Amino acid sequence: MDPWTRILLFLAGLMGAAGVAVAAAAAHMGGGDNLVTSAHFLLFHATALAGLLAVGLQLGRGRIALQAGASAIALGAVLFSGDLAMRALMEVKLLGGSAPFGGTLMMAGWLIVAGAALFARKA
Template identity: 45%
Template sequence: MKPADRLLLAFGGLAGLLGVAASAAAAHMAGTESLKTAAQFLLFHAPAILALVALTASGATHPMATRLAAAALAVGVILFCGDLALRALQGTALFPMAAPTGGVLLMAGWGLAAVAAFIPTKGR
């Protein structure tokens, strides 16, 4: 397994962990709707990232396109969820337009995952 795949795999696990933690925190705090949203996005995208890494490792999809899709999801989750969580917990933004930028990257990641399904792989 390539180092990029290991990094994405580790990030997928970390995203799942943070999603559970954010869900628990949101359940015990008032006024944390944006933290609940961040938790949901973390929990939705963690298995998607793990699956994309598995598809890359199995050779079922074009490796570079699939890695790029997983990376876009990872960076998108960092920006989108990081901004929402920071706003909920500290009342400040990550940086201007962090959440929308993350959202666009998430959409791009899903689009790339769809495209990767149709790019021929070596020997297949």
Template identity: 50%
Template sequence: MTVPDRLLLVAAGLAGCLGVALSAAAAHVTGGGNLLTAAQFLLFHAPALLALSALGAGGLLHPRLARLSGVVLLLGLVLFCGDLSRRTLSGLPLVPMAAPTGGVLLMIGWLLAGASGLLHRRS
């Protein structure tokens, strides 16, 4: 397993951990709907990052495309979930247009994930 694959595994664990933490925070913060949404996105994408890393490293997906998909998904999560969380906790956006940009990156990441299966050639 390559270093980029291992980093995706670490990112998956971090996404899962943050998803659980934000779920708990959402239960204790008034108006925590955005935190709950961010938590759900993190928890839904953590297994996807694990799968992309493992399947890419195992040769079942196009390895570089699977890694690229994971990186794009990760960037999308940072922007989307980071913006929702920061807006809820501090009232300030992460950066202008962070949530919509993150959402588009998440969609692109999923398309790349599908393409990594279609474009894979078995040796």
């Protein structure tokens, strides 16, 4: 496994753990819809990231594009979910525009993955 894949898989694990923690916080502390949405995005995208990386290990052509898309998805999910969680728990924004930028980055990442699928070939 190359270092890029290893780092992304590590990040997927952290995102999954954070998603469970945020879901527990939403269930026990409140926090409203923003906190629940934050947990969902972390959990769904952590799982998707692990799946994309598993597919990437089978690819020759298209692997780098898939990893780039997965990286954008991971960064976008962290920014989006982090901003929503900060708003719910601390009533502050993470950074100006983190949630919309993170959401846009996730969409771009998924479009990159879709493009990678058009040109992907087995190793």
